[in-house]
Amino acid sequence: MTHTHEHSPRSEARLVKNALAGLREDFFTDAFAFRPLPPLPADHALVRALPGGRQGYVRWAPHAAVVGFAGLVALGTVGEQGLFVGTFLGLVAVTPLLLTLFRPVGAWWLSLGMLTLPGLLLTGYGPGLWSRGTFFVTHLVVTLLVALRTRPRVAAGMWLITGALGAFLALLGRGFGRYAGDFYLDDLAELQVLSGVALFGVVAVRGLRESKQQVAAQAAVTEVERSRRTVLEERTTIARELHDVVAHHMSVVAIQAEAAPYRVENPPPELVAAFQTIRENAVSALTELRRVLGVVRSENPDAFAAPEAPQPTLADIGSLLDNVRAAGAHVELVTTGAVRTLPPGVELSAYRIVQEALSNTLRHAPGAAVRVELAHVLGGLGLRVVNGPADRFAKPSPGAGQGVLGMRERVAMLGGDLTAEATADGGYEVAAFLPVPAEEVAA
Numbered sequence: 497m498t499h500t501h502e503h504s505p506r507s508e509a510r511l512v513k514n515a516l517a518g519l520r521e522d523f524f525t526d527a528f529a530f531r532p533l534p535p536l537p538a539d540h541a542l543v544r545a546l547p548g549g550r551q552g553y554v555r556w557a558p559h560a561a562v563v564g565f566a567g568l569v570a571l572g573t574v575g576e577q578g579l580f581v582g583t584f585l586g587l588v589a590v591t592p593l594l595l596t597l598f599r600p601v602g603a604w605w606l607s608l609g610m611l612t613l614p615g616l617l618l619t620g621y622g623p624g625l626w627s628r629g630t631f632f633v634t635h636l637v638v639t640l641l642v643a644l645r646t647r648p649r650v651a652a653g654m655w656l657i658t659g660a661l662g663a664f665l666a667l668l669g670r671g672f673g674r675y676a677g678d679f680y681l682d683d684l685a686e687l688q689v690l691s692g693v694a695l696f697g698v699v700a701v702r703g704l705r706e707s708k709q710q711v712a713a714q715a716a717v718t719e720v721e722r723s724r725r726t727v728l729e730e731r732t733t734i735a736r737e738l739h740d741v742v743a744h745h746m747s748v749v750a751i752q753a754e755a756a757p758y759r760v761e762n763p764p765p766e767l768v769a770a771f772q773t774i775r776e777n778a779v780s781a782l783t784e785l786r787r788v789l790g791v792v793r794s795e796n797p798d799a800f801a802a803p804e805a806p807q808p809t810l811a812d813i814g815s816l817l818d819n820v821r822a823a824g825a826h827v828e829l830v831t832t833g834a835v836r837t838l839p840p841g842v843e844l845s846a847y848r849i850v851q852e853a854l855s856n857t858l859r860h861a862p863g864a865a866v867r868v869e870l871a872h873v874l875g876g877l878g879l880r881v882v883n884g885p886a887d888r889f890a891k892p893s894p895g896a897g898q899g900v901l902g903m904r905e906r907v908a909m910l911g912g913d914l915t916a917e918a919t920a921d922g923g924y925e926v927a928a929f930l931p932v933p934a935e936e937v938a939a
Contacts, residue, residue, distance in 0.1 A: 515649070518647075518649060519649065519653050522601060522646070522647070522649070522650050522653065523601060523605075523650075523653055523657070526601070527599075527601045527602050527605060528599050528601070528602035529599065529601075529602075530598060530599060531598070531599065531600060531645070532597065532598050533558060533559060533562075533596075533597045533598075533645065535555035535556050535558075535559075536554070536555040536556075536557060536558065537555075538551070538555070540555075542554055542557065543555055559597060562593060562594070562596065562597060562641065563594065565593065565637065566590035566593040566594055567590075569586065569589055569590050569593065569630060569633070569634055570583075570586035570587065570589070570590050571586075572586075572630065573585050573586035573589060573630050574586055576630075585630065586630075588610055589610070589630050589631060589634045590634070591606065591610075592604070592606045592607035592610065592634065592635075592638045593607075593634060593637065593638060593641075596638055596641045596642060596645075600641065600642040600645050600646060601642060601646065601650065603638055603641075603642065604638055604639060604642045604654060607634060607635045607638040607639075608635065608657070608658060608661065610631060610635075611631045611632070611635045612661055612662070612665055632687065635658075635687075636687070636690060636691055636694065639651075639654055639655075639658070639691055639694075639695065640694050640695070640698055642654065643695050643698045643699065643702075644698055644702070648699045648702070648703070651695045651698065651699050652695075654691075654695070655688070655691055655692055655695055658687065658688070658691065659688050662687065662688070742785060746778050746781055746782050746785065749774065749775075749778045750774075750775050750778035750779050750782070753771045753772075753774040753775035753778060754771070754775050756771045757771050769822075770822075773819070773822045773823075776819075777819060807840065807844045808844065808847045808848075809840070809843040809844065809847060810838070810843050810846055810847060810870070812847060813829065813847065813850060813868070813870070814829075816847070816850065816851055816854070817829055817854075817868065820854050820858065820866070823858060824862075824863065825854075825857065825858060825862075825863070825864070825865075825866055826864075826865045826866065827854070827865075827866045827867075827868060828865070828866070828867045828868065829868045829870070830867065830868070830869045830870070831869075831870045831871075831872070832869070832870070832871045832872070833871050833872030833873055834872055835872055836872060838877060838932055839932060841909075841910065842876075842877060842910060842930050842932055845906040845907070845909070845910060845930060846870075846877055846879055846928075846930060848902075848903075848906060849879060849881075849903050849906060849907070849914075849926065849928055850868060850879060850881055852899045852900075852902060852903055853881035853903070853926040854866065854868075854881065855899065856899055856900075856924070856926075857881075857883040857924070860886070860924070861883050861884070861885065861886040861923065861924065862886050862887070862888055863886055863887035863888050864883040864884045864885060864886050864887065864923060865883065865884045866881065866882070866883045866884075867880075867881070867882050867883075868880075868881050869881075869882075874934075875931055875932065876912070876929060876930050876931040876932040877929070877930045877932060878927075878928070878929045878930075879927070879928050879929075879930075880925065880926070880927045880928075881925070881926045881927075882919065882923060882924070882925040882926070882927075883923045883924055883925075884921060884922070884923040885921060885922035885923050900916045900926075903916065903926065903928070904916075907928050907930065910930050910931065911931055912928060912929050912930040912931055913928065913929050914926070914927070914928040914929075915927050915928075
């Protein structure tokens, strides 16, 4: 409790200091900063209410309103004061109005000066220009226009400065006669009441409008979060269904492959080895499935890059080719260039591209000879998987083309190039280049 009381005066002093610094910046440092009034936004209700051909004009309605009001003030002054005097006073009165379109706070200072300076110079003459309706009204309108375009603290500052200056003129007028001082006080009271009520209304309307905008922005953010949560929930549902269906069948395959040799008396070694390969592939597929489903379920896929479950790299290409050979394919691996460790993303993408190309070969060209080429060059990694024609009938495979699309996405993510097309002898070729900047190559 004592600690709070010790720091409370400092906090209040800091608030007062910051407020004064803000007012100094608004009314003096940046008073004449160029701040043109922007046109109405395209989604404004007034703009959307009109036909398309007129929307471009109505966006400038605030500017036209200010200019039109300034013209009415000038005409009224000429009609009241005569041609020559009225023209001069009209130009003086409308200048701050027009200046609010470009330099609002500076326009308010100019309007305040035009309202009070003649009275200050001609105090002995009488009430001065405080009693002149033109300057009184224009200053009130300028104050409202500035309040609409600035912070609420500027509105409070304008009201206080006007009151303080008016009180000073009233006291000064008292020195030249009770009548002049009382007249200034009457004008001051009227101006302060009117401007106070108008400024309060303006600030209230602005606050309500900004609150609505904040609520709309918050609602949009909430909607995005709700959509994001829905997507995550849908991902979880899909992952659960995939796991329940696919993992079950893969587990059954692994168990049956392990038990199959024991169902036959004296099975040949080739049959035992084939079932063992089937089981190992099923277990490997289960591991990959769980890892992929973990990424689908997670909002942060990087969380599943655990040391106990490393992603495959180019060093695992040999095991991949052994599995393909065990399935009956003839695969040749050719590696050229200085073999080096590449960034994990490049190695994983290269492995997946080779894996998908070999899977397509087994699916669409059974019995075909396959050649896998890896070229370690200065600017990256080149890879090529080419197979000959099938030596037996290949059953139609649903979902054709999805594997190639996946390969293209992986290569595009790394900024590389990929071609996948049929060869002249009836085979198929997949060629890709994955760029690797020199600074990313591990030593």
